[in-house]
Amino acid sequence: QKKTLNGTNVYIRSPLSSDKSIKLIKGILIDEINHLVKIQDESINGEQTLYFTVPDNQIYYLEEPSKPKYYVDFTYTSSNSKVFISYLQSNLNWRTQYQLNLNNNESDIIATANIRNNGKTSVFIEQAELICGDINLQINQLLYDRSFRTLRSGIDSYILPQSSAMQMNFADAFKRVSVEEGKELAGLYVFPINQPFVINAKTNYLLPMFHPQISVERYGSISKAFSTMPMSGKAQRSYRLRSDRYLSHGNCIIREYDRVVGETQLPNLAANDIYEFSIGEDADIIYKENVTLISSITFNETESKVKLSLDKSLSQGVIMTRTRYTYKIHMQIINFKNRSINIEYEQRGFHSYQNMKLIKLDQHEFIQDGSSIKLNMIIQANTTENYSYMIELIR
Template sequence: MTNPDFYEFSEPKYLYSIINKKKPIESISWSPQYDLNILSDDCRHTFQSFAEITNGTKQEYKINRTELFGGDVCLQKENGTKRRRNRSRSRSRSLSDTSDDDDDEDEFNSIDIIPTIGVLGELAGLYLYSIDQPFLLLPNSSFVLPFINATIQISKCVSLTLPFSSHTQIRKLQRKYCIESIDKFLLTASITIRATGHLAGVTTLPNMDVSDKHTFSYGQDPDVTLNRQVKLISKERHSAMYAVHLTFKNVKSIPVKFEYREIIDNSNTQSKIIIKGSDEQRAQIQVIENGIQIENKNSTDNHHSMLAANGGEQIYEYEINLNHSKKSNSYRKRRREE
């Protein structure tokens, strides 16, 4: 019987202990995977997690028990240098193909249940998981197990962030989901998103502690548009004033939440923004340090503004005065000398 130690790197590799000497086995790997299925417009969903263990070798591994460490593990190479990556470590006991232990062989021959992965808790800043039932890794195959039973909360909206431009633009808004972990630490992993069973996209979740939130985009929404009209009011040598008219439109059969940010490059420019329109419109535009953002301050649901269904529109207006920094004589002199 041999006693291997398994380690998972960013590109997972396992270390196999033979006569107390660790050697990397690059063809064996494991990784968590998530599957999110959005069932309705109000974000009812199912969330499943899996651990996939892949044996890319020609050898069969019979595992009695495995412990998986999730988190940031620092390992030292044989030449003394250190590598610090987001990785997991696993410690296992296994049988070799040539084992003569009849009792252990009988244990594997009688396997009739799917092993489960338990959460053992936190240890020195790492998260510890265990597989306590025996399982078999066949040569050149993958072994998939249910992973942690985690609860998440989902919210969705359409969103757009643009740099300020003096030109008129027509844009589609981006679809976004926000995921919040409610009760479990989630290891970084690939997540497949489905809408009522149909594939909507694949992205990567970072490491998420309880109450952490992660927002990701998954493409344009063709039914929600922004028509951004810009008119030059006045212009001087080092300044200009523009009137900006924003029209958001939703042609879906359901209302949607939306958010918008417009960013001004303040590195060489000073800006002053004057909000126009009705009291309700002005209440939803917030002047921030480097531009504007649109949010519904009266909403209790993530501060998103709403677009009504079947052609619903929201209109916002503001004026912006841009003053460009004047170059000093010393700056011009340095430029000529260069």
């Protein structure tokens, strides 16, 4: 609870004041948070009412401004059950930040907890738990950044003044604060903090978290939707990440040989699961693709096949007219690098067709994976490779 000063009489410093002579003007405080004041100055024709904001240090109050206080009233009934009191502080939130460092065949990822205090006062935290995962809270349309998550503070957490001596007394202990290893709880993960620390008002506080063992595979990705028109483009700089521990959702900066090369958002990733992502084009890997129509045959589909088709709403006895297209796809990949590179090719986007079938033409191991055509290859340094295959489409 806090007694509001809105509507009370105050004095403000006149703009005509000087260091030698201070002139005060009487007014009414309209909004104490934004320092909005209403005055009626006799020097203005007709004593017109003015509203304007005034710096806090130029407002003179007739009564002492109160500080916010929080009260929790409850009745305790003796029993054998435990009593736990909690409340949600929307001013304390956190998110995970990552640094992914790659050097030759070595890979390392560093996780950091970024805790934000959006309040106007410092907060002393005796102990806390960082909870991450797919958390859904009803916060009544507050201005809420979904990249931040809730921090559940210990029962001994309380508000401190900005210059409190408590902050200085614990200064040495704060240097050793870190986040302990997380544990799974009801589909979420909980990371405890068992040392005390202080977060100043409007401040971000960074704490080291877990240091998992990871493996990262680099490759060039060519993933495109099927089109009968000639197409060309560049491969994507792609990565395949696997961690031996759970990784919580967060921003990740990627460094190659100590240089920043990109940024991505990691999802909530289970231990030993795989996450694939791309961070931009590779100017040295170019592909060109041409599609040639070999044949086009129209036929009537029999009743038995109609019942097995996607047109399940059709009644028995209806004959459908279909067209079978046979295309030859020729693809050229050029590697301008002075080293070889792994390329993963995927042709997709056949959803507008009734059926798709791969027809292999050469020694390259194209495979059909559901409704996609895939091929993994190694392109040697400064070389051009040509690939071709055929597909049969029914519409």
